[in-house]
Structures are given as C-alpha cells and as structure tokens.
Amino acid sequence: MQVSVEATSSLERKMTITVPAHRIGDEVKKRLEETAKTAKIDGFRVGKVPVNVVNQRYGQGIRKEVVSEKVRECFYEAVTKEKVTPASPPNIEPKIDKPGEDLQFIATFEVLPDFDLADLKQVKVSIPSAEVKDSDIDVMIDGLRKQHANWIEVDRPAAHGDEATIDYVGIKDNKEFDGGTAENYPIEIGGGTAVAGFEDGIIGMSVGDEKTLPITFPENYQSEELKGASVEFKIKLNLLKEPSLPDLNDDFFALFGLKTGGEEVFRSAVLHNMQRDLKNALEGKTKGxxxxELFNLHDEIEVPLTRIATEISGLKQQMAQKLAGDGGENNFDPSLLPDEMFEAQAKRRAIVGLVVNEIVQSNQMDVDGTKVRVKIQEIAAGYDKPEEVIKYHYDSPELLKSIEANVLQEQVVEFVLSQAVVTDESVDYQQAVTPDPDQVSENS
Structure with missing residues (x-):
C-alpha cells in the first residue's frame, strides 16, 4: 500500500492511498466462492452454482461492498503508519476503482492540533459552599405553590409576580431584528426569563397600554448581532393575571406523593431535595x-472546523429542546437557528474538550470504576426500584459510556484543583444554584 500526505492547511490533510489490486481481488474471490455455496439460482442446485455465474449475478455488489470495507481499513492503516490523528471522519474521493487495477482514493480530513498544556499552577479557582436555610425552604415552597396556582385575570396595573400576555416588536437601527417579535406572548414579571429590564418595564402597565422600552443587551448575549446592542421594544399588554396560591394542606402535599405526616414531613422532603440539588449545583459550578480557567489558558488553540460544527449541532439541539418545551408541544426545527448564534460558545467548548483530552492522555488517566458505580447509585436512589435502574445503566452501553465520560471529567477537575490556587467562597443557596455567566462546559 502506498501513501502520500499533503498539508492543504495548518490542520487539513489530503492523503492519497493506493491499494494493491490483489487486496481487493482476493477478498472478492473469497466472497464469491462463499456465496456460491448458498446461492439459489434457477437451473442450479444449491452449492453447485459455478462461481462465474455467481459473479455475473452478484459480483458488482460484492465488489462494491469489499471496496467500501477496504477503504475504511486502509485509511486507518495509513493514518497509523503516518502517525496522524484525524479530528473527524474523512471525506473520501475515489480516483481509480476498476477491477484488476490498483484501487486509489483521496481522503481529506482535519487533524487534531499540536499544543502544549499550560502550567496548571496558573489556574485560580474559587470553590463555592452553601447550606440550605429555613428561609430557602420557605422560598422553595412558595415556588411549588406558585407552580400549582390558579391564574386569575385582573384589571389593575401590572406588578411583580403577575403573568402578562403581550405583543412585542424589537427595533434595532430603525429595523425589526430576527427573533425580536411575538404576539400574545406569556411572560412572568420577575421570572427572570427575559433580558434585564424587559420584565420590569411591564410593571405599571394596564391592559391595552402600549409603550416603547429601551433595552441594552449584555456583552455576553448569545446572538452576535445583539451583543451589547441598544434596541427598543414596542410592547402592548393584552392580558394580566395574578396567581391564587393553594393552601398548605393534605391535598397539596398529596400532589408530591405525601399521604401522611403533614407539613413537617413535607418540609423535610423539600429539604432533602434541595440538599441534593445544592450538591449537584456546587459541583457543577466548580467544574464550570x-x-x-482551562479555556482562558488555551484560548489561542486552533480548532478543527469539524469539531466546531459538531458543537454547533449539539447546541442547536439543546436550544430546540428548550424552545419545544418540557412536553415537546412546540416542535422546533434546530436547522432554523443560525450557526453564527452558537459559534463562539461552540469554539470554547471545542477548545476545552481538546484540553481535557490532552490532560487525560498526558497523565494516563483511566475512568475510576468505583466512582462510576457511586454515580449510578446516586441516580438510582431517586427511583422506587434502584437495583433495576443500576442494572439498566450497566446493560446500556451508550448510557454507561455517558456516565463514564462524566466521571472522567470529574477526575480531571480533581486533578486540576490539586495543582491550582484554590480559595473558598461562601454563597447563599440561590447564588449557589444559579449558573455562573459565561460558564464553559465540556460534554464531549
């Protein structure tokens, strides 16, 4: 087998591979002979069909199958021989593909970049800590009551906690901008789902009122077009509702599966769930x-375009799922979202993925099986039959692989922290469960 490699850019490689004709021909002959043993062709008994007849009937398909397999096989032989690491599957272009002649094809692909890990002693991380207080439980219970509230239409100026149904049109540079227009859009005032200043701007409006609201988007906003942009929203209030909260009684507690014990048992259950969520949030915040920090120290790494494209695709899927709602009632096509909206975040995630992988490889880190089992046991603890959940995870290769990847990331975090400059940071519950802005994650 002959191999030549051409660098068409800093990361792209064009590899020309020539495979001796006998590697194809020998395998085709072998499969024709095997097929002849079982082929059913009119005029011949099973096992007595001449190979040349089998070749006439099946030869083209068998050769196509063999060529496809040999292309994959020879490509990976070639990259191993040339000591290059593809960042993605290759684009294959056949050059010579004729029976009896050497097979030749061109594989074009990107390679992983070469880079040196920064000194991890430069990493500076503050590790947050928090506890659940009685006042936090009260806030959580109020939130649970609000989730089961009856919303009653009211005729008064809008206030914090109301649900407003509005029409709005976003104007930038005297033109409407994409994604800035909606009709009869429900929004909770104070819910924190809109850009800062938008919800507060509705306070004081009455049904039928219209106003123009000046808004400045934050510099870290997802859309490149709107980062730091000053815009105006023309808003009309169509409907206003306030919540009527349910009483704390047995009927309310039963909504959460508690049939006995009253408010004391209910508060205990809420505390347990909050402590679990707090633990996960603190770990996630530290990891983020x-x-x-790893991104900040390696932000000049050149990233393969295919890696960025993969991250963009994943981010689009996540956004589409959010837009579809918990029940998927609003089916949303992720292809409608522009790539530009996710490019910066995708590049950051791709860089972090490369750095994490380099830390794993250079330190010969393997996933800790004990930690994997602990992680699965923690997940299973929330179910009625935890042993069945544990078995399901171990019997599902893709699911187990996902858990192992998550545990390996946690091991990387522990390794980095062991060398980093670490400080403690005491925060309240709400601060702890609120993700940091611009937090980078690595999910590959």
Missing part, C-alpha cells in the same frame, strides 16, 4: 469554573 475549572473549565473556564
């Missing part, structure tokens, strides 16, 4: 800060 470590990943952000």
């Amino acid at each position: 800060r470590v990943m952000q």
